[in-house]
Amino acid sequence: AQTVTQSQPEMSVQEAETVTLSCTYDTSESDYYLFWYKQPPSRQMILVIRQEAYKQQNATENRFSVNFQKAAKSFSLKISDSQLGDAAMYFCAYRRLVTKLVFGKGTKLTVNP
Amino acid sequence: EAGVVQSPRYKIIEKKQPVAFWCNPISGHNTLYWYRQNLGQGPELLIRYENEEAVDDSQLPKDRFSAERLKGVDSTLKIQPAELGDSAVYLCASSLNTGSGNTIYFGEGSWLTVV
Numbered sequence: 001a002q003t004v005t006q007s008q009p010e011m012s013v014q015e016a017e018t019v020t021l022s023c024t025y026d027t028s029e030s031d032y033y034l035f036w037y038k039q040p041p042s043r044q045m046i047l048v049i050r051q052e053a054y055k056q057q058n059a060t061e062n063r064f065s066v067n068f069q070k071a072a073k074s075f076s077l078k079i080s081d082s083q084l085g086d087a088a089m090y091f092c093a094y095r096r097l098v099t100k101l102v103f104g105k106g107t108k109l110t111v112n113p
Numbered sequence: 114e115a116g117v118v119q120s121p122r123y124k125i126i127e128k129k130q131p132v133a134f135w136c137n138p139i140s141g142h143n144t145l146y147w148y149r150q151n152l153g154q155g156p157e158l159l160i161r162y163e164n165e166e167a168v169d170d171s172q173l174p175k176d177r178f179s180a181e182r183l184k185g186v187d188s189t190l191k192i193q194p195a196e197l198g199d200s201a202v203y204l205c206a207s208s209l210n211t212g213s214g215n216t217i218y219f220g221e222g223s224w225l226t227v228v
Contacts, residue, residue: 004155033215043202045156045219091155098210100146100169101217103155 006104023092032096039089117220131193138207148204
């Protein structure tokens with residue numbers, strides 16, 4: 001079974017600084033998708049960024065970028081120029097083609113002014 | 114475009130009472146998911162529908178949970194009778210499973226407290 005591990009239960013960053021959230025996963029498949037979701041206190045899961053495993057180029061969405069290391073099964077999220085609105089729970093998730101999302105336990109990000 | 118809509122947003126019930134949650138997915142999305150999220154955990158899949166068919170319900174506690182998706186659009190998740198351990202956020206999500214539509218979109222969730 002696929003598993004997703006987020007080893008940092010909590011992280012903090014100063015406003016305008018950069019922070020990296022870690023994620024590792026376990027799978028025997030070669031074709032899959034990886035995601036980072038943001039969950040504010042309202043509990044709605046909001047997609048931040050996604051990466052297709054067949055693409056070697058790391059995905060980027062404005063201030064958010066990933067470091068995808070397929071051989072190491074690592075998928076970290078970098079948030080640049082952190083803003084107060086970035087404070088939330090961040091979940092790393094794995095999905096093989098059209099099956100379910102498998103989530104990690106999440107990392108709580110605090111942004112200090 | 115309207116997102117995934119869920120109701121009710123909050124529900125407090127006594128144990129052994131029934132409760133139902135409703136979900137309206139994004140228009141045109143053929144796949145619908147119900148996830149349960151316990152406090153301090155990531156969401157876990159309860160059931161996945163492809164159109165009207167439940168294609169993955171292996172994690173659904175079938176003795177007390179039931180779900181349906183009539184006409185392949187809206188869905189209802191029911192718990193009867195509820196237990197204290199059922200207190201959680203129930204998230205509905207939907208997706209297109211064609212081409213680049215592999216992103217799963219979530220609703221705001223239904224918070225259940227069983228007392």
